[in-house]
Amino acid sequence: MSSPPAPTGRARVPAWIVWSLRVTATLHLVTVLGQAVIGGMFVTGKVDLLAHHNLNATVTTVLVGLQLIAAITLWRPGRGPLWPLWVSALQVVLVNAQVALGLERLVAMHIPLAMVIFGMAVSMTTWTWRGQRRGAAA
Incomplete structure (x- = not known):
């Protein structure tokens, strides 16, 4: 009896993990x-x-x-890439800074930061629907 073949590359990320990131990123983009x-x-x-x-x-x-x-779930336990975690963490920081700027009525900084947040949200959401197909159980 032979042993199973050794994995040749990165394991596929479970579909529920991929979908959780797709849904949260998409809803975040819609609210932005x-x-x-x-x-x-x-x-x-x-x-x-x-x-x-x-x-x-x-x-x-x-x-x-x-x-x-x-x-985080995509990275561990999903064995997906680490960079979406760092991008998402940066988005958390920027969104919270945006809220603080808005509450302080610092519109000259609030509006440009909104553009950065929007661009990041579009990029992340696009990646979840397009770039995530490889190596994921879609």
């Missing part, structure tokens, strides 16, 4: 886009939308935290 829409409407004069912007900031913060947990 929502922040841009609500914030844009707020600065054009609909000041009653500030409460919605604040509430959506809370949801965005929770979702990026869940994305970080999913990225």
Whole structure:
């Protein structure tokens, strides 16, 4: 009786782990886009939308935290790449800084940081749907 073949490469990441990162990254992106829409409407004069912007900031913060947990799970125990964990951790820091800047009404820094957060959210979400196919049990 022969032994099973030795693994030749990285093991496939379980589908539930891949999907947890896809879902959290996508929902995070949707709330970031929502922040841009609500914030844009707020600065054009609909000041009653500030409460919605604040509430959506809370949801965005929770979702990026869940994305970080999913990225940790992708790495360990999923045996996936480490870099999504670091990117997600940076996103957590930036989103929390964004909330602080917003609460302090430092719009000159709040709006440019929003663009960085949006770009990172788009990149992460795109990767989860396209780049994650290799080596994952989709």
